[in-house]
Amino acid sequence: MEVKWLEDFIALAHNKSFSRAAQVRSITQSGFSRRIRGLEEWVGAELVDRSSFPPTLTAAGRQFLEVAEDVTQKLLDARTAIRTEQGMRGSGLKIAAGHTIALSFVPAWLNTLSDSIADLRARVTPTNVHDSVLMLVNGNCELMFAYQHPDLPMNLDPSRYEHVTVGGDVLMPVCRSKAGGAPRFRLPGSARQPVPYISYAETTYFGRCVALLLAKSNDPGYLMPRFESDMADVLKRMVLEGEGVAWLPKSLITAELASGVLASAGGDEWSVPLGLNVYRDSMNRDPLLTRVWAHLKSAVPAPQAYARLASGHARAES
Secondary structure: OOHHHHHHHHHHHHOOOOHHHHHOOOOHHHHHHHHHHHHHHHOOOOOOOOOOOOOEHHHHHHHHHHHHHHHHHHHHHHHHHHHHOOOOOEEEEEEEEEEHHHHHHHHHHHHHHHHHHOOOOOOOEEHHHHHHHHHHHOOOOOOOEEEEEEEEEOOOOOOOOEEEEEEEEEEEEEEOOOOOOOOOOOOOOOOOOOEEEEOOOOHHHHHHHHHHHHHHHOOOOEEEEEEEOOOHHHHHHHHOOOOEEEEEEHHOOOHHHHOOOOOOHHHHHHHHEEEEEEEOOOOOOOOOHHHHHHHHHHHOHHHHHHHHHHHHHHHOOO
């Protein structure tokens, strides 16, 4: 029996859906079903009534759920205590964040946080969205920062993983400026002169955001793919070299926009406003995390964060 089987079973009990629970646990539905079967074989009884819709727990399943939740919580508490004793000197916090967020937001946020929490130490792991989610689900970080698009929600169980909106950003199309400050390329382009397009890989979060924007647009434009990468920093370098248009987070190019090196390649209709959320596992009772979470909830209410997002978007296009 593996601990992840218990966590799978708890996710299924809370979500009442094999497909939804599999998404929450970042595993294929077939793999998730095999792990639930493995747990049932270990227990020696059927825990889930699959004949009903949605699936429900059997009497044995309800009895085992109480034990599974208790054991899982005790394991998490024990790990937290041991990591605190063996970890960094002072108060330690492990953070997972997207590469752009790790560069443009987290350092300033940690500086502000240190004013309220003395002797704070943090380990920041820049990574992609998928790996960030896995780090949070597997207990390898206390906080996870990620962008949020209303049509591309995180596959996290909301009953277990809380979030607070701490800011926002704008994914905007930009390109190298001409001598007079005008953009070298302008969306939507034309059939005779398509816009050279520097894109994200389709599987990345930013890639899906841009794809959604173009799919919903009345005029998806004339784009000629030139280069592709998973990382916004790489796309930024190509844009600075004058290779074409890329959708970049405004927070990553603030200085270049202010200096006129880069210019917007399209109006508001070509931009994607994004929220910036921070997530935690509500079952993690680490005292430092509890203090930090209370600070987060009191410092940046969601409406204020989105107000700043909207004003930042307007300034970007002015």
